[in-house]
Amino acid sequence: MDQAIQFTLAGLTTGSIYALIALGFTLTYNSSGVVNFAQGEFVMLGGFLAVALYLTGLPLGLAAVGAVIGSALIAGIVHLLTLSRVPKLDTFGLLMVTVGIAIVLRTLMLLVWGSEERSLPAFTDGESIHVLGGTMPPQALWVIGTALVAMPLLYVFFTRTRIGDAMMAASDNRTGAKIVGIRTNRVALFAFMLGAGLAALGGVLIAPITTISFALGLEFSVKGFTAAVLGGFGSPVGAVVGGLSLGLIEKFGAGYISTGYQDLFALATLLVILIILPRGIVGSRALEA
Amino acid sequence: MTTTTTAAVELRGVTMQFGGLRALSDVSLRLDHGVVTSLIGPNGAGKTTAINVISGVLRPTSGSVLVNGETITNQAAERRTDIARTFQISQVFKSLTVLENVVVALQADSGYGFGRALLGGPGVRHAEKAVRREALELLDRVGIGHLADREASTLPLGQERLLEVARALAMRPKVILLDEVASGLTAGDRHELAGLVRSLGADGYAVLVVEHNMRFVQDTSEALVVLNFGELLYTGTVAEGLRDQGVMDAYLGHATTTDAGPDEEVKSDAALS
Amino acid sequence: MLRCHDVSVAYDGLKAIENVSIEVPAHQTVGIVGPNGAGKTSLLHGVCGIVPLAGGTVVFDEEDVTGRPTPDLVRRGISLVPAARELFPNLSVHKNLRLGAHTHLSSRQGRTQAAADLERVLEMFPILRERGNQAAGSLSGGQQQMVAIGRALMARPRLLVLDEPSLGLAPLVLGEIFDALHNLVASSDVSVLLVEQNAELTTAFVDYVYVLDSGRVVNGGPASEMTRDDIARAYMGAEA
Amino acid sequence: MLRKASVGLVVAVALVAPLVVDLFWLNLLTLALIYMPMVIGLNVLFGKANLVSFGQGGFFAIGAYVSALLTLQRGWNVWLAMLVGCVAAVVIGYVIARPVLRLKGLSLAMATLAFGQMVFILVQQLDVTGGPVGLSGIPAPSAPGIDFLEPRNFYWLALAVAVLAFVIASNLARSRYGRMFHALADSEVASRSVGVRVDRVKTLAFCFAAGLAGVAGAMYAHYFSFISSDTFNLELSLLVVIMVVVGGMKDLWGAVVGTIAIFVMREYLRSYQEYSELVYGLLLILVFMFARGGITGTAKAVFRRLRGGTDSGGGPGAGDGAAAPVAAGPLPKQEVGR
């Protein structure tokens, strides 16, 4: 029983990070059809920037905010140099560009910050929190809380705001969006920056409890993508549901079946769910890509 | 109309429900060999839905579809090789050439096997040559033979429609369903297409024409079916149908009516008509 | 209002229209007719910035707008109803229509205006009110056409560009739409550039007609002066 | 004409290359040829039928391990074992095709990615595969009078297999199946309506690609004589996709060009140590930004432009005036209704 609680807590924490990354996938996909495989690199970038700023003597909170904004700005520059110039590529062409971006970012991080892992102090001091017999670091609450706040905000953003409408329209039909006066390039840029910012936020949040290393980006991208598809690609609700489910599936698989086969179990579950629900748990907007 | 023989296609009490919306409501109709039937009705009346049900793209919520007296309600679309159709919103194979579009249909369920396809060889080349010739004839028949080698994605609207007709003919079907094939065609092309459609009837095909252009309906068809809000409003001859008061009210105009039909949800459609 | 001078459009280096010059004066309706493949759609797309121009200039409101991106042109008041409709298939009918007014929605005034416009469009196409929450992609063909037209009207264009608006519309609705367009032109300062296969409708509706063939303007004149024959010839082998 | 000439050139280069290059290049070319069938398979699956697979590494692994284990543990003849490795990939492909091919686009990408990763984990975890420590001493194939341990001889073998794969793939692409792949990619509903058995045809394409990946895997195992789980990770599957897209999906030659280009580039860059990945990433971005049709697609476009743009880009024989829009559009329809 204690174990189950512990796995649940771990699952929710990990799942929340997946959810944040998946939300970033959702954002960029919804506004420009870009499946951004560099998303995981922005997680790491956020972490690295936060560490770097913190080491200059900034207070932790400011370093965190600075890292998120900095990552978004870097994402903006990257977008202007690359994706902004190729608006007509199809989904997979765009995806490949982001794979290239991921590789470049990863290598740049390696060259700038080296291969040493980094971390940050926890946001709030204190002993592990005991919940129903399980324990979790206070930092995990920050992680889970942020994912849970981000989801409704994004949901409202997509469904209730003018720019959210524009994003949905732009991904649904680019030509159509131009015809109604949406500046699809700007929308895409904005979404890319926002998505990167979300990912960076994830990186900042987990820096105290895990490792920040140039090498971990791909793993996060794959997990975030998995979560997004599992929940239903393109749906903010789906991103969070998918992220949390994936986290829980992983931890329970590892906890009750085998840690060696933890990913196998998660992948098998994903396959089964996709086959039963081709559009994901919540239902994807992306019928075809 | 020959009601004594078995119908080429028959819908019996077909209902098609989309969530809360009833696109077809207990519709029964028949198409006969050698007869061109027009299906008309206001926008959203269920015409395309009817074609989708007959061609197997949609399974009806209830009711049955018969071909030559046999029930095929649940047969998959790709098995209904006796039934060919076109699409209201054009669905040509854009990455293939015009000719290849037709070839696909000619070879879809017949021709050499996978193993021979891998090995190639003179047998395959011969079969390919023959089928290309046949495809070209069909393209010529609809008048776009000169476009055979164009990539279909570059066709203007009008020629896309003609290509869809050629592709439908390539299936060597018994039944041909044409969903607004004449729309977007110039008057001249439309006139020629009408001739083609008539000749199909004369050749023994059962043809269903969905159209909003009454001239085209009159030029091509003897039988008429009118749908209104998913319900059958009229079946009979074209000549009588176009004079029918109900049809005029619901579809052709001259007067408006408040008769909304039994379906609650679509009441305001009536205002439109 | 709109002047196109020597406009060309090319696909893969091949000219679909070449040196086409047309003019749409303010408060006027202009039609373009011609056989399939003449280049009518290409011309409209070139004007609206959907495809790049291979040559020529487009002047709108005495301002050179050649090469401007489509969203810019929309902001200046050019709205297109494409033959391919280009709806947002996964979004609701309401969202589709509201997005038509996208450029106005940033101001409070624009929003109230848009609400009123939406009301007008829904009155014009009552069926769309019924289907407000349905995904536009699952509408019937004619219903989709209504959304396309309605969406363009929501933008409060000063030049409305229509590519084959009659496609898929039932006769009754078609008549109503053209009546409504007529009223619109009469009551506001909207100009219309229309491509339409339905010759009767076209000549009855427009003030001026250009005939396009093989990518060139081959004829043109006030609609009243164009004989039925002129038009028929434009469509090639016509029956009437 | 030009096509024939360039094919001739490629063949000549392929035949002469092993006689003039050093071991490094010979190994690179051999490696590229070994991978090539897998890339060709995905070119057909993705480029023609528009079914993406991010899991080809899984089939590659199946081919490699089945063949390696049959020879190592059962003492099978290498040729037979390689064949069975290929068949095993096809069979597994068939089993997963049904459920997985109901998906499209990104969901399909995800599902196949999941499959590839599952194979990877199994290979890593099972005892029989040796996991990350791997299997050593996998025998090379043998034939009377030919020593396949001699690198040049293995090159010829890899070349023969690659050519064979290319030939059957191009036969397939030009056959009725190739057209049906395109058709169902363009419109599934229209394909069904003209009688294309969409599920069956998709399954065939999928199994074809799986089989070629299996062949490549088997060749790989017997070439290196050592395999370990590290090789079969996600990056392998991504690499195959990259090769297909960089080379150009529209043309089978794209698979050939893409495989060689990526191999040569990656390996050549290795001496730049940490910077190699940077250059690699930049090149990827540039290719997709400025050469959308991949290398072959772009080359074709450039060539067409150079020739003065009389070719509409349509099928064979489209190069004459009839294809020019201006001439083609308004031709009268004399024969309608006859």
Added chain:
Amino acid sequence: MTLAGCSDAGGSGDSDTYKIGMLAALSGPSAQAGQHQRDGAQAAVDAINAAGGVNGRDLKLVVRDDAGNPNTAVSGFNDLIRDQSVIGMFGSTFGAATLAIKPLLARNKIAVLAPNTTHEVTNPVDEWLFRGIISAQTEVEAVVDLLQQAGLTKVAILHSTDAYGAQGGKLLSESDLDVVAVEEMEADATDVTTQLTRIKAKQPDALLVWSITPGAGLVLKNAGQVGLNIPMLSGVVGPTAGNLTAAGKSSVLEHWLNVGLIDPANPLPRQEDAIATLKKAHSDYEPDVYSVTGYAGIDLIAQALEDAGDDADRESLRDSLESLQDVDTVAGTFSYSADNHDGVGIDSVVWLAVEDGTYRRVDDPISVLD
């Protein structure tokens, strides 16, 4: 850092240098390992050259990145040997990559000194392949001995899924210890709390952590989070110096013990020069197992070159490698023979505990465990 590859492509074979090829994992998830190893090797080369070189000639390191991947290692290997003047090789960082090139050595007649613990590197013995670090067996033997002495025989294992971790895990679980749990992790995992939770439930006396970088660092972090407070031991790849700093005053560190090679702050006499050089060359990180094996590898090759004399070639280098006896290096005292290519044994092991956030050599490791 320089673009090493550009300049040497020509391979002019100038007679006043010995070229030594090196394969290393410079990219990919374990790039840190390869980079440190390369840095260590380069530091040794520079030191030797500064002291006048070998037989009056300078050494030159030619490096290829194999990303830790077996198949790219083969390309890298072929790239290196095509330069005839490459006289011997060092690498690759990871065992699987080394195993991939093992079949090619005899054919190309080139000796390779491999810094891998992997059993198969020297089993069976390949004439041309030498091990430059203690073997996995040796590490395991050291740990098992110690635990038995301390009476902590009920253990749990947490190992990574790469070759190093998998092999260590396997050897440990086959040992005489009472293994109550074997858990696995990806070396680049981001959360291992589940593994640790499962382990905690089994209540072992000690946890054996066998993972390449950065895995061990994460264990350190997560153990505190799930409140797992038992002695932990790892092989030659433990948490990095950076991990220790980051972990601060975590109580987990009080009972952490590493099978190590060096204590940078307190080197053994045979290690002093090397440690000083390494520290000077790379002030941004403490010498670790990778930089140390890199350094020692070059030392060994240099010694063999010297023994082979002025006209050393690939074959004579191999022969003199095989006849090295009692060569002191920073990584141990090496001796090879025709049937023993392992070089070092358990006497080269140094026990490292953690004090004030850094490793300290301890002479009484058992005391750390209670």
